[in-house]
Amino acid sequence: MDVDLGLRDRLVRAGVELLRSEGPTALTLREIARRAGVSHGAPRRHFPTHLSLLSAIAAAGFTSLAQRCDAALSGPEADTRRRLALLAGVYLDFAASERGMFELMFRHDLLESGHLGLRYTSLPLFRLLTTLIAETRATPAPEVTAAALWSALHGLAQLRAWGSLRLVTGSDDIGPTLDAILTAHLGPAT
Structure with a gap:
């Protein structure tokens, strides 16, 4: 599996799980990255903006x-x-x-x-x-x-x-x- 695609999917899955557990206001880049187990800058590799990840x-x-x-x-x-x-x-x-x-x-x-x-x-x-x-x-x-x-x-x-x-x-x-x-x-x- 391509590591980059794996990271993208992990970030989206982490965001979906965070959304379910805590609601839309919890969807910060930093918290999604933390839940995906990556640095807070890692989402930028696939999502140049917060809106693109959302x-x-x-x-x-x-x-x-x-x-x-x-x-x-x-x-x-x-x-x-x-x-x-x-x-x-x-x-x-x-x-x-x-x-x-x-x-x-x-x-x-x-x-x-x-x-x-x-x-x-x-x-x-x-x-x-x-x-x-x-x-x-x-x-x-x-x-x-x-x-x-x-x-x-x-x-x-x-x-x-x-x-x-x-x-x-x-x-x-x-x-x-x-x-x-x-x-x-x-x-x-x-």
């Missing part, structure tokens, strides 16, 4: 989310609406179980930085969402419906994380709200 960690989050989506959709063939519900459920579960990573993945400064093309790493999942919507209902612009659905799911994830969902619905159960979102964007289940 982008690599966020890219690992997008990969993990995509793998979870693939696993959920690889089961017995379900109708398209059910597959959309599974995809939405995975997204919401990821947002809840990987809160720090979810926040990092959608940080505006990382998305705008251009490092690793981070903004584009979500496109395969968005294309899948768009394809499923096109199969579910005839619409001249399934990407617009996909963007609206994604926005609603992202908002639901945020409201739940902030405790606002419980405030307005009296429950942390996202099922009824998710059903309402799917119905609003896809029409009633048949």
